[in-house]
Structure formats: structure tokens, C-alpha cells
Amino acid sequence: EAGVAQSPRYKIIEKRQSVAFWCNPISGHATLYWYQQILGQGPKLLIQFQNNGVVDDSQLPKDRFSAERLKGVDSTLKIQPAKLEDSAVYLCASSLDRGGTEAFFGQGTRLTVV
Amino acid sequence: AQSVTQPDIHITVSEGASLELRCNYSYGATPYLFWYVQSPGQGLQLLLKYFSGDTLVQGIKGFEAEFKRSQSSFNLRKPSVHWSDAAEYFCAVVFTGGGNKLTFGTGTQLKVEL
Numbered sequence: 532e533a534g535v536a537q538s539p540r541y542k543i544i545e546k547r548q549s550v551a552f553w554c555n556p557i558s559g560h561a562t563l564y565w566y567q568q569i570l571g572q573g574p575k576l577l578i579q580f581q582n583n584g585v586v587d588d589s590q591l592p593k594d595r596f597s598a599e600r601l602k603g604v605d606s607t608l609k610i611q612p613a614k615l616e617d618s619a620v621y622l623c624a625s626s627l628d629r630g631g632t633e634a635f636f637g638q639g640t641r642l643t644v645v
Numbered sequence: 646a647q648s649v650t651q652p653d654i655h656i657t658v659s660e661g662a663s664l665e666l667r668c669n670y671s672y673g674a675t676p677y678l679f680w681y682v683q684s685p686g687q688g689l690q691l692l693l694k695y696f697s698g699d700t701l702v703q704g705i706k707g708f709e710a711e712f713k714r715s716q717s718s719f720n721l722r723k724p725s726v727h728w729s730d731a732a733e734y735f736c737a738v739v740f741t742g743g744g745n746k747l748t749f750g751t752g753t754q755l756k757v758e759l
Contacts, residue, residue: 535688564747573651573735573749574689587746622688624747633679634747636688 533557535637537623543643549611552640556604556625562586563600564634565608566622574622580606581628613644647672649738651750658726659758666721666753668736677739678719679747680710684732692734695719706730731757 536555566574579587582603600606624634648671681689693704700712736750
């Protein structure tokens with residue numbers, strides 16, 4: 532079974548530039564999560580999708596971050612414009628449903644904003 | 646307020662010694678409980694999970710965890726640590742009700758001395 536795929540693995544941008552991350556979840560998984568993990572901290576949930584609908588985006592900085600999940604499968608997370616404090620690893624995860632079943636994580640995208 | 650706490654930021658043990666990593670939560674009911682491990686540059690891998698039933702849970706790589714309702718704890722244990730266990734360990738919780746989002750603790754960095 533293929534795992535959660537994310538790209539790119541690494542990205543370096545200047546502040547005020549824009550960036551996008553892509554995630555392909557495990558086939559058949561209805562729930563998709565985007566987490567932000569700042570160095571030395573635990574992952575923080577940015578947004579949770581159930582199929583192509585948003586379940587929770589309470590911690591997403593909506594003035595600069597946006598996310599979509601097309602046709603309930605792939606998802607993209609965008610930052611525009613980026614700030615220095617956005618430097619982090621962005622993790623995508625998926626699970627069969629949102630009833631507390633196991634979430635499978637991708638390897639993440641390490642973003643450095645300079 | 647709902648929260649999950651990992652009191653130990655860093656722990657160092659000798660190879661072959663036993664290990665216990667602490668996790669406490671604050672919630673009015675029993676949440677779903679998870680332990681994940683993250684090796685450098687890698688995504689998060691599930692070690693074990695507790696939903697209900699037997700309070701002693703066995704996981705992969707020789708890990709186990711015990712749910713103690715009276716202490717609101719879900720501590721991770723291993724009888725004999727191997728050098729390859731050096732990694733960061735995250736306790737995670739799904740507070741059932743209100744979106745079922747997966748919330749992570751701040752993590753415990755494990756160092757294994759040879």
C-alpha cells in the first residue's frame with residue numbers, strides 16, 4: 532500500500548514570496564490533515580478535511596494560508612505571503628475517517644523562509 | 646480546557662535500560678490515545694493506540710503503554726532500550742466530540758547512550 536506522498540521535500544524562499552505544498556493521501560482515506568511542526572515543538576493542526584469539506588481550520592492563519600482538497604483526494608496548502616516565522620516542517624496525514632482511526636503521515640516538506 | 650502534556654522534554658537512558666515516557670491529558674471523558682515516533686528527517690510513525698478495553702496496550706518495536714484513568718495518563722514503556730530507539734516521541738490525543746481532531750503533545754527527545 533502506497534503511503535502519503537508529499538512534495539516538495541524541501542523549499543527555501545524569501546519572505547513575502549508565495550509557496551505551495553502538495554499532498555496525495557492514501558487511496559480511500561476520507562480524512563486529510565495538514566500540520567505545521569516548528570523546530571522543537573509538536574505538530575500543530577492547521578486544517579482538517581473530511582472528503583472535500585473543511586472540518587476544522589481554527590488554527591489556520593487565514594490571512595496568509597489557504598488550503599483546498601480537490602475532488603476529495605489530493606490537497607494543496609499555500610502560503611502567501613510567507614513570513615520568517617512560517618519556517619517549519621509541513622506534514623500531511625490521512626486516515627480512513629475522523630473517528631479516531633490511525634492517521635498516516637507523509638515525510639513532510641521542510642520550509643525555510645529567509 | 647482540553648490539553649495533552651509531555652512533562653519531559655529530553656530523556657537520556659543507557660542501552661539495555663528500561664524506559665518510561667510520560668503523557669498526561671486534561672479532558673472530561675476518555676479520549677482516544679496514541680503514541681507516535683519521529684526519527685530525524687522522517688514522518689511520524691504510529692507505535693500504539695488506545696480506544697477502549699484492556700488498559701495495557703502493546704505496540705510495535707517492543708513498546709507498550711498503560712492507560713490510567715485515575716491519573717489521566719498514558720505512559721509509554723519499553724523494558725530494554727536499543728540504540729535505534731533514539732528519536733522524538735509524541736503523545737497524541739483525539740478528544741472525542743467537537744471535530745475529533747488529533748492533538749499532539751510537545752514531544753520527548755530520547756537519547757540512548759551506548
